[in-house]
Each structure stands twice: as C-alpha cells, then as structure tokens.
Amino acid sequence: MSAILHTSKLQAFYGRTKALHGLDFEVREGGITTILGANGAGKTTTLRAVCGMIPTQGDVTFNGQSIAGKATEDIVRLGVAQVPDGRGTFVNLTVEENLRLGAFTRKDKAGVLQDFERVFHLFPVLLQRRHQQAGTLSGGEQQMLAIARALMLRPRLMLLDEPSFGLAPLVVQELFAILRAINRDEGVSMLLVEQNASLALELADHAYLLETGRAVLSGTTEEIKRDESVRRSYLGY
Amino acid sequence: MEAQLPATSIIPRVGGLTLAQWQRLGLAAVLIVAVALPFVVGNYRVFQFTLAMIYAIALLGLNMLTGFNGQFSLGHGAFYAIGAYTTAIMLDRWGIAYGWTIPVAGLVCLVVGFLFGLPALRLEGLYLALATFALALAAPQILKYFEGWTGGVQGIVIIKPAAPFGLPLNEDEWLYFLTLAILIVLFALARNLLRGRVGRAMVAIRDHHIAAETMGVNSALYKSLTFGVSALYTGIAGSLGAIVVQFVAPDSFSIFLSINFLVGSVVGGLATISGAIIGGIFILFVPNMAELVSKAAPGAIYGIFLIVFMYVMPGGIAGSLKMVIHRWFSGNAPAVNAGKVATK
Amino acid sequence: MEILVQQIVAGLATGGIYASLALALVMIYQATELVNFAQGEMAMFSTYIAWSLMNVGLPYWAAFFLTIAISLAGGILIQRGIIRLFEKAPILSVVIVFIGLLLIFQSTAGWIFTYLIKPFPSPFPQAAVTLGTVQFGSHDLGALGVTIVVLVLLYVFFRYTSLGLAMRAAAQNPVSSRLVGIRVGWMLALGWGLAAAVGAVAGMMVAHKVFLDPLMMGGILLYAFAAALFGGITSPGGAVVGGLTVGVLENLVGAFVPFVGHELKLTVALVLIIGVLLIKPSGLFGKAVVTRV
Numbered sequence: 001m002s003a004i005l006h007t008s009k010l011q012a013f014y015g016r017t018k019a020l021h022g023l024d025f026e027v028r029e030g031g032i033t034t035i036l037g038a039n040g041a042g043k044t045t046t047l048r049a050v051c052g053m054i055p056t057q058g059d060v061t062f063n064g065q066s067i068a069g070k071a072t073e074d075i076v077r078l079g080v081a082q083v084p085d086g087r088g089t090f091v092n093l094t095v096e097e098n099l100r101l102g103a104f105t106r107k108d109k110a111g112v113l114q115d116f117e118r119v120f121h122l123f124p125v126l127l128q129r130r131h132q133q134a135g136t137l138s139g140g141e142q143q144m145l146a147i148a149r150a151l152m153l154r155p156r157l158m159l160l161d162e163p164s165f166g167l168a169p170l171v172v173q174e175l176f177a178i179l180r181a182i183n184r185d186e187g188v189s190m191l192l193v194e195q196n197a198s199l200a201l202e203l204a205d206h207a208y209l210l211e212t213g214r215a216v217l218s219g220t221t222e223e224i225k226r227d228e229s230v231r232r233s234y235l236g237y
Numbered sequence: 238m239e240a241q242l243p244a245t246s247i248i249p250r251v252g253g254l255t256l257a258q259w260q261r262l263g264l265a266a267v268l269i270v271a272v273a274l275p276f277v278v279g280n281y282r283v284f285q286f287t288l289a290m291i292y293a294i295a296l297l298g299l300n301m302l303t304g305f306n307g308q309f310s311l312g313h314g315a316f317y318a319i320g321a322y323t324t325a326i327m328l329d330r331w332g333i334a335y336g337w338t339i340p341v342a343g344l345v346c347l348v349v350g351f352l353f354g355l356p357a358l359r360l361e362g363l364y365l366a367l368a369t370f371a372l373a374l375a376a377p378q379i380l381k382y383f384e385g386w387t388g389g390v391q392g393i394v395i396i397k398p399a400a401p402f403g404l405p406l407n408e409d410e411w412l413y414f415l416t417l418a419i420l421i422v423l424f425a426l427a428r429n430l431l432r433g434r435v436g437r438a439m440v441a442i443r444d445h446h447i448a449a450e451t452m453g454v455n456s457a458l459y460k461s462l463t464f465g466v467s468a469l470y471t472g473i474a475g476s477l478g479a480i481v482v483q484f485v486a487p488d489s490f491s492i493f494l495s496i497n498f499l500v501g502s503v504v505g506g507l508a509t510i511s512g513a514i515i516g517g518i519f520i521l522f523v524p525n526m527a528e529l530v531s532k533a534a535p536g537a538i539y540g541i542f543l544i545v546f547m548y549v550m551p552g553g554i555a556g557s558l559k560m561v562i563h564r565w566f567s568g569n570a571p572a573v574n575a576g577k578v579a580t581k
Numbered sequence: 582m583e584i585l586v587q588q589i590v591a592g593l594a595t596g597g598i599y600a601s602l603a604l605a606l607v608m609i610y611q612a613t614e615l616v617n618f619a620q621g622e623m624a625m626f627s628t629y630i631a632w633s634l635m636n637v638g639l640p641y642w643a644a645f646f647l648t649i650a651i652s653l654a655g656g657i658l659i660q661r662g663i664i665r666l667f668e669k670a671p672i673l674s675v676v677i678v679f680i681g682l683l684l685i686f687q688s689t690a691g692w693i694f695t696y697l698i699k700p701f702p703s704p705f706p707q708a709a710v711t712l713g714t715v716q717f718g719s720h721d722l723g724a725l726g727v728t729i730v731v732l733v734l735l736y737v738f739f740r741y742t743s744l745g746l747a748m749r750a751a752a753q754n755p756v757s758s759r760l761v762g763i764r765v766g767w768m769l770a771l772g773w774g775l776a777a778a779v780g781a782v783a784g785m786m787v788a789h790k791v792f793l794d795p796l797m798m799g800g801i802l803l804y805a806f807a808a809a810l811f812g813g814i815t816s817p818g819g820a821v822v823g824g825l826t827v828g829v830l831e832n833l834v835g836a837f838v839p840f841v842g843h844e845l846k847l848t849v850a851l852v853l854i855i856g857v858l859l860i861k862p863s864g865l866f867g868k869a870v871v872t873r874v
Contacts, residue, residue, distance in 0.1 A: 051760070053756070053759070071759075072759040072760065073759050073762045073763060073764050073765070076759070076760060076761065076762040077762045081760075082760050084756070084757065084760060088754065088756065088757035088760060089757070090750050090753055090754050090757060091753075091754075092749075092753055093746075093749065093750065093753070097746055097750075100743060100746060101746060101747065101750050101758075101761045101763070102761055104743060104746075104747055104761050104762055104763055105761070105762035149761065153761065153762070303673065309672075309673060309676065311618075311676075363614070363615070363616055363672065364810075364858055366616070366676065367616060367806055367810065367854065367858075368854055368855055368858055370618070370803075370806070371803055371806065371807075371847075371850060371851040371854045371855070372851060374799060374800070374803050374847050374850075374851070375803075375847040375848045375850070375851040378844060378845060378846070378847045378848055379845070379848055381844065382844055382845055382848075492799070496680050496684075499676070499677070499680070500677060500680065503673060503674070503677050507673070533692045534688040534689055534691070534692035535688065536684040536685070536687055536688025536689075536691070537684065537685045537688040537689045537692065538688075539681075539684055539688075540680075540681040540682065540683070540684030540685035540688065541681065541685060542681075543677055543678070543680065543681035543684070544663060544677075544678050544681040544682070547667070547670070547674045547677050547678055547681075548666055548667070551670055551671070551674050
C-alpha cells in the first residue's frame with residue numbers, strides 16, 4: 001500500500017515559536033491514521049501544517065505531489081478536506097448553504113446533487129434542519145454538518161480534528177460508525193486527531209504518539225495498543 | 238558614587254552616556270535651537286514655525302486620545318475651530334485682552350469635548366471615527382449659519398498683538414516665544430499626566446478595557462475626560478492659531494484640517510509625545526512640498542505619500558526612531574509597541 | 582398633501598442613491614469591519630469616467646454600463662494593489678490609507694477635469710410625469726427605478742449564485758472559507774469591485790441633480806454614513822431601508838422646517854448620526870457591535 005499523505009521533517013511555527021520539531025508520518029491510501037497526544041502536543045498544529053494554514057518547513061507530499069508551502073485553498077482543491085477544530089461552521093448561513101460551500105470547488109452539478117442526497121441519508125437530521133441557520137444547531141449537529149461539508153468536496157483525504165469533542169457518547173458511537181463506513185465504502189483516507197484514544201485506536205490502522213511537537217512512538221494500532229506507557233497514560237488500563 | 242551602584246554597569250551606554258542622558262542632551266539641544274531660531278531666520282519662517290508649534294499642541298491633544306487611549310477622531314479640526322472662534326469673538330466683539338481668551342478657548346473646548354465624548358463611552362473605534370468625521374464635515378456649515386456671531390463666510394479679522402513690557406521683539410517673534418512657552422508648559426503637563434496613574438489607566442483602557450474595568454478603572458469617566466482634555470489642547474492650539482493667522486473663516490476649518498491632524502499624529506508617531514512635534518512640522522511643510530513636486534495635483538502626491546508611508550513606517554517617525562535608538566543601545570531588537578492601536 | 586407626496590417621492594429618489602452608497606459601505610464593512618472613507622470619491626471619479634465616455638460620443642447607456650465595468654475592475658485593482666498590503670495593519674493605518682485614496686481621487690479629478698462645475702445628463706425625459714393630480718420629476722422616478730434594479734440584482738447575486746454565497750462566506754469566516762477552497766483574497770477584491778460599481782451607479786444618478794464636480798460627494802457620503810448607521814452597518818437590508826428613510830427625512834425637513842433649509846444640510850446628517858449612535862448604535866436591523874462590560 002502506498003502513502004497518500006507523507007511528511008518528512010515537518011516543522012511548524014506560531015510566530016517565532018516552533019510548535020512541530022521535524023515530524024515524519026504517513027497516511028496510507030485508503031487507510032486511517034490517528035495522532036494521539038496530550039493537550040499542546042501539536043496535534044491540531046499538525047493538521048494546520050498539512051493544510052498550509054501556518055508557516056512550515058520540511059516537506060509534505062500528497063498523492064505523490066509536494067504541497068508544502070501551497071495556499072490552503074489550493075491544497076483543498078486537490079481533494080484534502082479538513083473538519084477543523086471548533087467545527088468551522090458558517091453560523092449565519094443555512095445548513096444547505098454550508099453544504100453548498102463544501103462543494104464550492106466542484107464543477108459536476110449532477111455529482112453534487114447526488115452528494116446532497118448522500119449526506120442527508122447519512123445525517124437525516126441535517127435534512128430536517130436544511131433551511132435553518134447553522135448557528136442554531138446543537139454541538140452534535142454542527143459536528144455532523146462539519147463532516148457532511150467535508151464530504152461534499154468528495155475528498156480523497158479527510159483531516160478530522162477531534163470529531164468526538166463535546167458530543168454525547170451515543171452520538172460519538174454513531175459518528176464513528178459513519179466515519180468507518182465512509183472509509184470502507186468510498187475509500188476515503190483519513191487522518192484523525194483524537195483525545196479519546198481508545199476510540200481512535202479502534203478506528204485507525206496506524207497511530208503516532210506526539211509529545212511536545214515530536215513523534216515519540218509510531219506503528220500499527222495493534223502495536224500501539226500493546227505499548228505499556230500508552231496503555232497507562234491514554235487508555236487507562 | 239558610581240562604584241557603589243553596580244547596577245549602572247548594566248545600563249547600556251553609547252559614547253559613554255546612557256539613554257536617559259542622551260535624551261536630556263537632545264532635549265537641551267532642541268530647546269537651544271528653538272530659542273535661537275527666530276534670530277536666525279526671516280519673519281515668514283518665524284510665522285511658519287509658530288504655526289508648526291501650534292499644530293504640535295493640537296496633535297498632542299489628538300495623540301492623547303488616539304495614541305494613548307485608543308479612540309479615533311476624524312473631527313479635531315472642529316475643536317480647533319471652536320478654540321479659534323472663541324478667541325476671535327472675544328477679541329473682536331467683546332474687546333477682551335487676547336491673553337485671557339486663550340485659557341477660555343481651552344475651557345470651552347474641554348466642556349464641548351467632554352460632552353461630545355459622552356457617546357464615546359458606548360462607541361467602538363470606527364463608530365466614533367464616523368461621528369467625528371460628520372462633525373468635521375458639518376463644522377463650516379454651522380459656523381456660517383450663526384452669522385451674527387461668526388461673521389458668516391466673511392469671517393473675523395484679528396489684529397496681531399505687540400510684545401508686552403517693552404520687549405525688543407517684533408509681533409512675529411513675540412508670538413513665536415509665547416507659543417513656545419505655552420507649548421513647553423502643555424508638553425510638560427502632558428508628560429506628567431501620561432507617565433502617571435492617569436496615563437497608565439488610559440493605556441490600560443486602550444489595550445484591555447475589560448481587564449481595566451475589573452481592576453477598578455472607571456473607563457467611562459476616563460474616556461470622556463480624555464476626550465475633553467484632548468479637545469482642550471486642540472482648542473488652545475486653535476486659539477493661538479487665530480491670533481497668529483489674524484483671521485478666522487469657516488472654510489479654513491474644513492474636513493481637510495481634521496484629516497491633516499490625524500495624518501500628522503499618525504505620521505509623527507502615535508503614543509509618543511515627541512511624535513506631536515514631528516507631526517506638526519510634517520503637516521506644515523509636507524503638503525507644500527507635494528505642491529513643489531506637482532503643481533497640478535498636489536493632493537494626489539500627498540495621498541500617494543501617505544499610503545507609501547503607512548506601508549513603510551506604520552509606527553510613525555517617532556516610533557521608528559525609537560526602535561532604531563533602542564536597537565542602538567541594546568544591541569538587539571526590543572519589544573516596541575509604538576503606534577500600537579486597538580487592532581481589528 | 583400633493584406637496585407632501587411630491588416631496589416623499591423626491592426623497593425616495595435621493596434616498597435610493599444614499600441607499601446604494603450605503604450598501605457599498607456595508608459590503609466592505611461586512612468583509613473587513615472597515616468603513617471606506619474614499620467610497621464617495623471613488624463614485625465621483627467613476628462619474629467623471631462616464632462623463633468622458635459620453636464626451637467622446639458614446640450614448641448614455643453604453644457609457645453607463647462601460648463605466649460600471651471599469652469601476653468594477655478599478656475596485657478590484659485597488660483592493661489587490663493597495664488595500665491588501667494593509668490586511669494585518671491596525672485600523673488607524675487603514676483609515677489613513679483610505680484618506681490617502683480620497684485625496685488621490687479628488688485631486689486627480691480636479692487636475693484632469695478641473696474644478697469647474699459640469700452638467701451631467703439624465704437618460705430620462707425632461708417632462709414631468711403626472712399621476713392623478715401630482716407631478717413627479719421623471720429623473721427622480723427613473724433614478725428610483727435604476728436603484729431598485731441594482732438592489733434586486735445584488736440580492737439575487739448574493740442569495741442565489743455560488744459566487745455570491747462564497748463572498749458572504751469569505752466575509753463571515755475566512756478560515757473556514759479557505760478550508761472549502763474559496764480564494765478569500767479574491768472575494769474581498771470582488772467585494773471592493775462591486776462596491777465601486779454600485780457607487781458608480783449612485784454617482785451617475787446623483788450627478789444630474791447636484792452637478793458634477795470633484796467635491797460633489799462629500800455631503801452625499803455623509804448621508805450614506807447616516808443611512809448605513811440608521812439601518813445598522815452590519816445589515817445590507819438595513820442600509821437600503823436606512824437610505825430611503827434618510828432621503829425622505831432630509832427632503833421633508835428641508836421643505837417643511839424653515840430654519841434648516843439647504844444651509845444646514847450637513848448638520849442634519851450630523852445630528853442624525855449622533856442621534857442614532859446615542860439611541861441605538863446598532864441601528865434598526867444591525868447586530869449589536871458594542872461590547873458591554
């Protein structure tokens with residue numbers, strides 16, 4: 001299996017502060033990679049760095065093409081959809097307009113219409129709320145909207161930042177089932193950042209453990225789950 | 238003595254003097270030049286430098302408001318006009334000695350500024366800019382309307398006062414020194430005000446008004462008081478301006494005067510006291526230079542200059558100088574926040 | 582009564598012009614939280630372009646549409662070439678840049694076209710239109726019609742096209758907009774272009790009434806500010822309602838309050854602005870921007 005996303009010696013900066021210190025990782029084509037770590041380890045920063053939202057050094061390759069230093073919107077146009085930290089909802093626009101924006105770069109009208117059906121099928125609640133202002137949605141609904149919006153791009157790679165954040169456990173279960181289905185049925189690769197390590201390790205095939213901007217551990221999820229320190233610090237048994 | 242103060246060895250020196258000593262030396266040099274100037278240059282130049290000092294007083298007022306307190310005004314020309322007309326009406330209509338009209342003009346502006354500043358309690362920066370812009374645009378109209386007092390479009394002519402106590406100075410020289418003296422007093426007062434408790438409160442409101450409130454700063458009172466004091470300075474400048482120019486008319490107080498004030502304070506350097514002087518010299522001489530570059534469209538040259546200037550020196554001249562000097566003394570880049578105004 | 586109706590219609594006609602300009606201001610405000618002090622001068626310069634085009638022989642409507650296109654391109658160029666450089670600058674720096682633009686347009690217009698007042702044609706017939714017993718100026722009715730068409734077109738553009746949607750998105754949430762592939766910088770530039778184009782229409786409509794000169798927009802811009810504030814500077818619909826209201830109000834005050842007349846026109850706007858700011862700073866339809874402690 002080849003890598004769809006691959007970074008080498010990736011560094012990222014907030015102003016003069018370096019937040020990533022040379023990160024190497026990959027997401028396999030059709031696979032799910034998860035990044036674990038405590039608050040402030042650099043998980044969200046990694047996603048931002050991949051999408052060119054902050055200044056970086058080092059190389060990022062997507063689908064065999066270097067995307068380091070490209071503008072965010074150009075990276076998105078290659079088929080990288082991010083479900084950002086805080087969901088990134090356009091709160092003053094309706095649910096439908098949010099979804100239309102997700103498909104903004106696409107020219108195939110018929111395909112977009114199909115995808116509307118598809119996301120409404122995946123998230124029926126969005127169909128009910130179709131003409132409602134997105135800001136009036138509950139946290140869980142906004143998270144669904146964020147994922148649906150990302151799907152409207154028909155991405156090859158999805159970057160998910162804490163999709164379980166602030167959601168009730170049942171909703172989280174449902175959401176992860178949907179993510180699994182999207183990955184299995186449509187072959188969308190995923191890079192998942194998650195606080196909830198046991199959940200993430202269930203879903204993913206590979207995992208990296210970040211500490212203060214460096215990868216301290218990496219491997220298949222099976223290997224990671226067996227690691228003593230991960231078990232104690234992140235899985236709690 | 239120095240041996241007992243090991244701390245002095247840490248204070249960086251250039252040419253054997255500390256920054257504070259250099260500053261004192263610089264100030265003394267500026268003062269000597271200022272006192273000698275009228276005896277070196279011709280009467281017209283003396284008149285021009287008097288005007289530049291008057292503008293500097295007005296700019297200092299604006300600087301307190303914008304630089305130190307973070308409120309915008311595009312309408313300080315109106316306060317300048319109120320000061321000027323107060324003096325002109327008192328001199329021309331009531332025959333009061335000019336010396337008395339200057340403080341009265343300042344007080345009138347203090348009151349008007351305080352009242353106008355009341356809405357400022359509730360307004361964010363840009364809204365205040367709009368309100369003051371409207372004030373500046375409407376000011377000439379209002380002045381024309383009250384013809385009985387203001388002389389309408391014709392304006393009021395004032396006679397230049399002679400030097401008192403038999404001083405061997407001509408009128409221009411006397412007004413120069415009078416203005417210089419007032420300038421020094423007002424700058425010293427401003428410096429004490431801004432470096433003390435009040436100044437810290439003003440800056441706190443500018444930078445973190447919620448935090449300032451929590452720490453017991455009455456931000457509403459301080460904001461409108463700042464507006465009042467700012468207007469007071471500008472009003473005194475207006476009063477002096479009327480006496481020096483010997484004439485007031487509505488069209489000398491158009492929106493462009495207010496624009497010039499704002500430009501002067503930003504170009505000179507906000508949140509710096511010395512910036513007001515640099516700004517005063519700037520707004521007096523640079524528009525004239527623009528005219529030298531292009532007789533046809535001086536405004537366009539001035540406009541282009543402003544845009545380029547804001548790009549190259551966003552902290553103004555004084556802000557940039559400060560940065561250079563600090564770098565000189567510390568050897569590395571300091572944390573400079575000159576010209577820092579509430580960003581969007 | 583007839584006079585009242587007449588005055589209201591005339592007020593709506595000027596109000597429509599205020600509304601257009603206010604809308605231009607609101608468009609830029611929504612995207613950048615800045616008020617473009619040069620908006621009036623840009624409109625004035627556009628009107629001179631229209632005048633020049635007619636002077637070289639173009640018919641009115643050809644000049645009209647060509648001017649709109651030139652203004653659109655000009656607005657985009659100004660944003661890309663100048664305003665973009667100040668994206669991260671403090672508000673005050675940007676205000677100074679706007680003032681710089683204002684000076685450039687005014688001075689350049691005076692230089693090329695002189696400060697002599699010029700008549701500007703109207704595309705509508707000279708004769709007054711009589712409805713029932715009341716007479717209306719046909720330019721007033723025509724200008725009102727043009728304004729309504731502009732407003733409807735803008736509404737359709739922002740509401741139903743994906744470019745319009747992307748512009749609204751970029752104004753509201755630039756970070757998320759980039760994440761769906763919107764080129765936010767170009768959306769801002771397009772906003773400037775549209776604002777300049779709408780301003781150009783307002784300038785061409787008002788120039789027939791106030792005559793063309795480099796200083797013609799000063800007062801009108803002030804009324805547009807008042808209109809935008811009255812309706813709520815965050816609300817495009819509010820700008821329109823505000824513009825029409827302010828136009829009618831101005832006309833009625835001018836006609837029926839004897840001591841105000843023309844001499845205190847700007848003062849009326851000042852009082853209106855301060856009144857709105859004191860009583861309801863967010864305007865009729867705006868969201869409260871004022872942060873209370």
